[in-house]
Amino acid sequence: MQYKAIKLVKRPNPDITADIFATVHLPLPALDEGQFLVRQTHMSLDPAMRTWLDEYDDSYLPPVQLGETMRAFGVGEVVESRNPDFPVGARVLGTTGWAEYVLGSADMRVVPQELPVGDLLGALHLPGLTAYLGLMEIGRPKAGETLVVTGAAGSVGSLVGQIGKAEGLRVVGFAGSDEKCAWLEQELGFDKAINYRAADLAAELAAAAPNGVDLFFENTGGPVQEVVFQQMNRLGRIIVCGVIADYNKHTPSPGPNWKEVNLKALRVEGFVVPDHFDKIDRMSKALLGYLQQGQLCYRLHTIKGLESAIDGINMLFDGRNQGKLVVEL
Ligand SMILES: NC(=O)c1ccc[n+]([C@@H]2O[C@H](COP(=O)([O-])OP(=O)(O)OC[C@H]3O[C@@H](n4cnc5c(N)ncnc54)[C@H](OP(=O)(O)O)[C@@H]3O)[C@@H](O)[C@H]2O)c1
Structure with a gap:
């Protein structure tokens, strides 16, 4: 079986244009011991992504390299697993990428099935x-x-x-x-x-x-x-x-x-x-x-399909997004 992923193939100059990305079809990877495979259901689009596209080495994260899958945060479901901490069916949140399937990443954690996507990618993330x-x-x-x-x-x-x-x-x-x-x-x-x-x-x-x-x-x-x-x-x-x-x-x-x-x-x-990752438990x-006391409301702006990210990311820069921008895969 193959899945779709979007790779960075050019640096922006300076705007994000469709030709800086390329959609590729890849075979699903075979898992090593300790690995798990996630089908991404929702992917967050964030302004920070623009800063990851430049060759700028002094930032908090390394730039996305040419030929790499574009980086993202997302939510998904474990569909295959060789890691008992991430069993098949678990819902996970963490660093993913612009891809339908991703290998579990080091920062992924299991999250409750019942929490709305907006809570997970917006208010609580x-x-x-x-x-x-x-x-x-x-x-x-x-x-x-x-x-x-x-x-x-x-x-x-x-x-x-x-x-x-x-x-x-x-x-x-x-x-x-x-x-x-x-x-x-x-x-x-x-x-x-x-x-x-x-x-x-x-x-x-x-x-x-x-x-x-x-x-x-x-x-x-x-x-x-x-x-x-x-x-x-x-x-x-x-x-x-x-x-x-x-x-x-x-x-x-x-x-x-x-x-x-x-x-x-x-x-x-x-x-x-x-x-400030050391403060995450306290801040969460x-x-x-606040959320449980009804003091935090948000709007979720959902666009559909992996490739909608390519134009969708620009909604953050021209103000077309109304609230947290999320791609539903
Ligand atoms: N420091 C951190 O760790 C951290 C983490 C997350 C986000 N951020 C930063 O927080 C900011 C907001 O991020 P977000 O995720 O909440 O995005 P967002 O506000 O949901 O979306 C971006 C918004 O920025 C506004 N905008 C775009 N270009 C503008 C311009 N030239 N002048 C004025 N406003 C403009 C647009 O709204 P209007 O319709 O109002 O123009 C757009 O809807 C970004 O700068 C992001 O990089 C920082």
């Missing part, structure tokens, strides 16, 4: 861990403070804002459409959501955050970055989670000047989740708590 780690462990908020989050309607940003509300913060989000802003205010309880395509962002933010900004959870970069930076309060924290506006650029935009960082005694801290427990 990378987006949830990112939101919790960035806001709670790095931002260290105090009730009553004002939090601004960019990319607010995305899978990370929407969870950041909701955790912020659960922790007693005033929450202002920036998102790219009126529909997304309405969802943030009406369904998720953001105090204010601002369409970053609006004319006078500085005035909109000043009205939404009359006491200034204590916490800035940065997911996007772009022009809104400077606007929020200028309205930071003394001793504010800037949590640099991602700069999606710069991922498809040969030369990233210049950042703000250090004078404000100095005089306002701001703390600016970047982070990536893989550096906290996320489950």
Whole structure:
């Protein structure tokens, strides 16, 4: 029997175009002792994938090499096994790849059959861990403070804002459409959501955050970055989670000047989740708590078929995704 996989065959220059990938048909592998075979059912598409495509050796993960199957996280079912910890029929979550079948990877773990895919790939996995780690462990908020989050309607940003509300913060989000802003205010309880395509962002933010900004959870970069930076309060924290506006650029935009960082005694801290795997149990427990108390809602945006990933990944860069983007295989 053969299965489909998608390999990286070219580096993006700088946009992700269909010709950088090639679909191949491969025979199912024979298993060695300790191995297991997973039929992937759902695959997560994440902005980080763009950063894995460049030849950049200083990142937290090595780049995907030309000729390799594109890397992903996903959920699947064990269909063949020579490993008693991963019996046939078990549902697993972890690093997979753009492929219908994958060999079990070192970070895979068995997960409950009954959990919705959105909980597994969204609220409890990378987006949830990112939101919790960035806001709670790095931002260290105090009730009553004002939090601004960019990319607010995305899978990370929407969870950041909701955790912020659960922790007693005033929450202002920036998102790219009126529909997304309405969802943030009406369904998720953001105090204010601002369409970053609006004319006078500085005035909109000043009205939404009359006491200034204590916490800035940065997911996007772009022009809104400077606007929020200028309205930071003394001793504010800037949590640099991602700069999606710069991922498809040969030369990233210049950042703000250090004078404000100095005089306002701001703390600016970047982070990536893989550096914090030692905290995963604690963070997962906290996320489950918010989820069980109905404090975390999310939207799942599902596209179908392995090859839908090739165009689908670009939905993250033009804002077509409405919530956590997942490929159903
Ligand atoms: N540090 C970590 O460990 C870690 C882990 C996961 C994710 N991240 C980062 O977190 C950020 C959000 O990731 P996500 O998974 O939650 O993705 P997402 O927000 O669900 O999807 C990406 C969204 O970014 C917005 N966007 C795209 N291009 C933009 C631009 N030029 N300017 C402003 N907004 C733009 C779009 O929404 P609009 O319609 O609002 O434009 C799009 O829907 C990314 O930067 C990602 O790299 C970091």
